[in-house]
């Protein structure tokens with residue numbers, strides 16, 4: 001991928017821009033749910049309300065996850081993806097929260113990473 005090419009750079013920036021909103025929603029839902037659970041662990045007040053908040057945030061995160069995909073190829077950005085010989089036996093360690101690049105098509109998903117690689 002030639003990042004000095006203006007057309008290539010524009011396509012990458014467009015991909016990053018389209019990925020930003022679903023990523024933000026997913027991080028809010030996921031992070032908020034974790035924060036609420038951590039807080040609920042330290043307090044005995046309003047535990048049912050906290051449970052409801054955590055539950056709604058988890059539902060929100062799961063719904064966001066459906067849109068949390070590489071805009072270019074539509075694949076989930078996995079943190080670690082390994083494949084064995086069988087196509088069915090696909091091993092994934094988890095969803096990446098701050099993916100730099102799409103593992104499937106190689107498109108950039110992080111503006112910072114794109115800037116770093118353009119500079120070098």
Ligand SMILES: [Zn+2]
Nearest residue numbers: 070073102105
């Ligand atoms: Zn992709």
